[in-house]
Amino acid sequence: MKRLLIAxxxxxxxxxxxxxxxxQEHGLYGGLSYTAYDALDLDFGLATGRVGYQFSPEVAxxxxxxxxxxxxSPELFPDASxxxxxxxxxxxxxxxxxxxxxxxxxxAGYAEETVTFQVPSIRINEERSSGSFAGGIGxxxxxxxxxGIRADYLYTPDFEGNGxxxxxxxxxx
Numbered sequence: 001m002k003r004l005l006i007a008x009x010x011x012x013x014x015x016x017x018x019x020x021x022x023x024q025e026h027g028l029y030g031g032l033s034y035t036a037y038d039a040l041d042l043d044f045g046l047a048t049g050r051v052g053y054q055f056s057p058e059v060a061x062x063x064x065x066x067x068x069x070x071x072x073s074p075e076l077f078p079d080a081s082x083x084x085x086x087x088x089x090x091x092x093x094x095x096x097x098x099x100x101x102x103x104x105x106x107x108a109g110y111a112e113e114t115v116t117f118q119v120p121s122i123r124i125n126e127e128r129s130s131g132s133f134a135g136g137i138g139x140x141x142x143x144x145x146x147x148g149i150r151a152d153y154l155y156t157p158d159f160e161g162n163g164x165x166x167x168x169x170x171x172x173x
Contacts, residue, residue, distance in 0.1 A: 026054040031150060033168020035066055037084065042072040044084050048166060052093065060093040062107070071118075080119045085127070087113040089134055101142045108135040111156055132158030138166075146172050 028051070035046040047069055052062030068084035091109030098104060111134040116127045138152025148170040155163045 026056060028053055028173045029060075029170060030173075031168050031170040033150065033166045035164050035166040037164040042074065042082060044072060044082075045069040046084060046087060046164075048087075048168065054095075054172075057097055058095050060095065062091050062093055064089045064091065064111070077119070079121050080117065083116050085114040085116055087111060091134070103140045103142075104138070105140065105152075106135070106137050107152075107154075108133070110134060111154075113156075130158060132156045136163075140170055142170075142172075148172070 030049070030051045033048045033050070035048045037044040037046060045068075046066035048064060048066035050062050050064045052060050054060040064087075066084075066087040068086065071081040071083040073079075073081050089109055089111030091107040093105050093107040095103050095105040110131060112129060112131040114127060114129045116125070118125050134154055134156045136152055136154035138150060140148050140150045142148035149167070150170045151165075151167045153163060153165055
């Protein structure tokens, strides 16, 4: 968690250093998406929110927060349940505009997630947090000057599941 706080503060200092001209030319964006995540041979869903700042057509920084959407039980242990409580990350985003409407991007940074494991019949209730380098690729299709659709894949090698797919809405301010 300390590493994540340092990364968030570093990102905030980058936002603070942006010139007013750059803030007017490019700017703030946000979005909501559904993230599909496979861990321990179970399929999880997360509701994910992002906020970022586009410094230039090629460079942005973004924060991401996801909340798990329910528990899953393994077939062999129906009394047990796993859930992803939350995932938070901070990323540098490097974009390549293909056209006025389509952008492909790569992103890299640090993510942290919290998972819980419960077996009520034998009184196990365990929560664990872990952090990892995270990197991925994606694309964003703008429907007009402010609204768009985003899809991406994020690889997180140190988590129970190594990757997630996300699709959602983007709003540019």
